[in-house]
Amino acid sequence: MNVNIWLILTQTAVNTLRDLMDDESYDGQHIKAVRIFREMADYVTVEKLFKRPTIGGKKRFLFSVNLQGSSKAKDAIDYLLATYPGDIAVGGAYRWDNGLQVGLSYDENGDVTGTPIYPQHPKLIKFMPTIKEYNVSGVLISETDATQVTDVNLIQGQHERVFG
Numbered sequence: 001m002n003v004n005i006w007l008i009l010t011q012t013a014v015n016t017l018r019d020l021m022d023d024e025s026y027d028g029q030h031i032k033a034v035r036i037f038r039e040m041a042d043y044v045t046v047e048k049l050f051k052r053p054t055i056g057g058k059k060r061f062l063f064s065v066n067l068q069g070s071s072k073a074k075d076a077i078d079y080l081l082a083t084y085p086g087d088i089a090v091g092g093a094y095r096w097d098n099g100l101q102v103g104l105s106y107d108e109n110g111d112v113t114g115t116p117i118y119p120q121h122p123k124l125i126k127f128m129p130t131i132k133e134y135n136v137s138g139v140l141i142s143e144t145d146a147t148q149v150t151d152v153n154l155i156q157g158q159h160e161r162v163f164g
Helices: 013-023 030-041 043-047 072-083
Strands: 002-010 058-070 088-095 104-106 112-116 130-132 141-143
Touching: 002 013, 002 072, 013 058, 072 088
Parallel strands: none
Antiparallel strands: 002 058, 002 088, 104 112, 130 141
16 A cells, blocks of 8 residues: 655754665664655655744654555654654655545445544644735735645645545
8 A cells, every 4th residue: 555644854853864864874773764755756845845834842844755555664654753752743644545544444334434543743734835826917916824734745646635
């Protein structure tokens, strides 16, 4: 199962992980977990898609990481969460095939059942881009803060995420 995980990182975590991504000298649990960030498609562009709010006194960044869902991927994420408490959080984890949060499924009646492995972060709305409106000449006429969590950066073949 393909999974899209939104990871929330502080600048400290971003700097540390970028340094470690290129470190081939160590092959322990830590570096294996850090290597999941290599799965980000063009992280320099992706990080610019979201706002960078200050939460808990620290500027936060939201990264979108696409992974093959597995116990190894979950172990890597859990390891990073335990190693960098306060600096790394999961914004949400969504299945590619149906857009539901990982851990949820549809029952035979079409109702959503289960428990998300990584529930949607309560401050996820703070990362949503500003809604901009332009006139026919391309001139910006208004900017409004997002009022709900919306899809950003869907990749071809990825189902729309189901937020809630």
